Amino acid sequence: MRDTNYNQLDELCDRGICIIIPTYNNEKTIVEVVQRAMEQCRDVIVVNDGSTDATTELLHAVKGITLVEYDNNKGKGKALQLGFRKALEMGFSYAITLDADNQHYPEDIPVLLEANKKYPGCFVLGRRNLSGVERSFGSKFANAFSNFWFCVQTLQYVPDTQTGYRLYPLHKLYGINGLTSRYEAELELLVFGAWRGVKIVSVPVRVYYPPREERVSHFRPGKDFFRISVLNTFLCLLALVYGWPLAAWRGLRILVSTLLALLFFLVGTLLVITPFSLCYVALSKVVKLDFSAIRKLLHVFGSLTVRMLPLIGVKTRIMNQSFEDFSKPAMIICNHQSHLDLMLQLSLTSKIVFLTNDWVWKSRYFGFVIRHAEYYPISAGIDVILPKLKTLVERGYCISVFPEGTRSPDGQIGRFHKGAFYIAEQLKLDILPLVIYGANRVLPKKGKYMRTGNILFSIGERISPVKQREIAESILQRAKLFRQFYVNSYHKICNKYDQNA
Template sequence: MMNEELKKQLRNRGICVIIPTYNNDTTIKTVVEKSLLYCDDVIVVTDGCTDCTTDILDAIDGITIVSYPQNRGKGYALKMGFRKALEMGFSYAITLDGDGQHYPEDIPLFLKANQEYPQSLIIGSRQLEGVDRSKGSSFANKFSNFWFYVQTGRALPDTQTGYRLYPLHRLCGLSLLTSRYEAELELLVFASWHGVKLVPIPVQVYYPPRNERVSHFRPGKDFARISVLNTVLCFLAVVYGLPLRLWRTLMTFLRTAYSLLFFLFFTLVVFTPFVWIYTKVGKMTECRRYRLHQLIYHASRFVMIHHGIPGTKYEYKVAEGIDFNKPRIIICNHQSHLDLMCQLVFTPKIVFLTNAWVWNNPFYGSLIRNAEYLPVREGLDEIMPHLRSLIERGYSIAVYPEGTRSKDCRIGRFHQGAFYMAREFGLEILPMILYGPGKILPKTGWHLHKGKFFVEVDKPLTQEELSAMGDLKQQASTMRKRYKEKYEEIANRMEQ
């Protein structure tokens, strides 16, 4: 990734770099200048430096300096850096030490992890194999890892690393933070207790020769302080951390159970019997079939907008002048079982192309079949006459060009079917971009997460605009590229 593009992506996601430093005059210039190669937004906290660190930093353009006269410790420096970053409008902060131990070249790894795991605390796990470390340093890391597991029930390979990406709006226990370097462990513990996902990623580490190392660690005093802290945290783990974890687990179960029971009740007790009676009593005229679509439309709006799925919120943005009563081919990225309901809130005059298992589903298959949602079994040719009839009756056809749900919400390869139908029927293509369903109910997940649904309906594309992209394969490729760019833009906005 080119550095300018990296800088742009970091800024779009609200990510800055924070470097706390105390008397690192031999390394700080190199660390800051290398960081500026990857990120334009660098905050350096001078923790009461008594050497020439401050003078060196004053000579570097393009950085923000937070300074105070008395040395207060790394915990206090981090707190001041986080506060400054929040004041400046950032949502995330990558922290690295000023002693040259961490490589700014690894900043792209944190960006990639943040894109994959938004709102998570990313931990740069140092690759320490073959590194010349003191026995005290090695023991301290193992000691810290052990007590972290005891206090949280989570295992991490490196709890003492200072190379991390923090979600600033999810920092917990900041007001209780100890002032020295053990504050980083405390931040991890509080984050874990409050349900922040902790994601370790491998990073490089540099340890200079022993005679060149600068360390402010005082073995006797600091180990005593760490032991006291671990004693306090173990007590809090029992009276505070564990109840929080149990409460979170209970609420996740209740949200999922409620939604599942809600779904089963309305499909088995309400919709399925109603549809059976509705279709068996009297002739299925066009007017009666449209009322069935209106029922689906109002039910979707009730669930997604008015009633809502517990712990979620639904928002949408529609391009100016969109008339949903005009037949079009609607394309959308595919993430979750919830995608259909996200789209159905806009109009009753929409029909989906589905997989065979959806069409034959024992719970809602009858509703799907009677609403004329069509299965794609052996290509489009066999259903083209039925699609033409639907379009002539004023319905839009919704297609997922990816063909299957994405496991990680990334935009997969687009098939050509939607563009073929648009060409054959002479219709515009209406793009819809979904964000959220794949995070709230992932393809491989079994329970509902908290989150936000967002749907953006873009301007329709005419056949002239589509033809200008090239043949069907080129149209599919071009639209996939647009979707990737648009989804990244939406994700950057939603995940800050």
């Protein structure tokens, strides 16, 4: 179970997220902004961009921040660049940036955090709610101008490209040594990231615009519009020779990877496994044979699948700290993210059978193999399949069940059904928990293409029947507590490995 004192501050720390606040002559607001930010996150980096007012003295009086400062004003782009470098030196993986003029609400940091958990490794932009806000014509035009050219350069539409409220994946800042050092650098970072395939996610955040007479703006309409126009001209030319070809190559690579994976699956199932199974079943009617050879072939196919994945850009890692060898029967429970989940388990051992959904058991492509491998449909009813499972257990086989019953669309752990825990109790089996991370991003539930990424397969320690009863006497309560255990375990894995997503 997760510590009850675990909170947002811990989560930001565990996920390697800090806050960066660039500031230049914001003496009226900087202390309040920093203090509010520190209430949301322990790690706050302030970059003093050569302030000439009281900002410097005020920041030196604030305890608990990391201060980066220099004498001469170099622009927001340079301030962000130095802030990013400092964050990387300190070991952070993500940085949330917000402005020092009190325009952004630090209290909206949880919104960016939730987006980071759902879309690790992505740019997260705080889409400002500008309806009803009094803005100058120049401000409105600049935002529309920026959105339009960003769409031209990247072929992606983003509703608010000028927001300074962002979450950056620091290891994917391909333009960190950028072309520009001032206001327009934020756009440049976004464009280069999009070209390199970094997904951009927009989430709604609040924005505060004080009365005109109280606003502090360092935007210089003439000079900055000229600089933005020059930058956009250059980026459009660069898109022709670099950005668009790179995106096309990335799309082609994804298509080829998907076709290779599909070809491997079709050849393996239709030309190898199914013909072998047909011949083997026919032979078994003449000579007494069991169907262990079919399960061994499926194990080989699963192993080859896992070994093939790196060839299409998917890295797999198995964590087996308990040195499990599957020599003793167990009830294996596993979260369900992707079609790859089955292959991952098959690669571990041939001494395993699965409880499946009807569509798998009745499939015209591989249903014959599934049925003769002695996998059983959960819909047949536990009382019907229990005697058959007991026979398999007596022969040394593990039973694998996905307690969620269906693949998760976003990787999060769904409700656990109690069937697996009832079977474990009836057959007096250890429960062996497996946790899969990353498979849903490589091959999402409704996705049509294979993606590059990392898959982690964590094998836990066995939980004996005695320990299961100590956890909860009621089967229903046991299912709920095991689900919570999975939620906590998966959460910890995500916090650790999302930093490298």
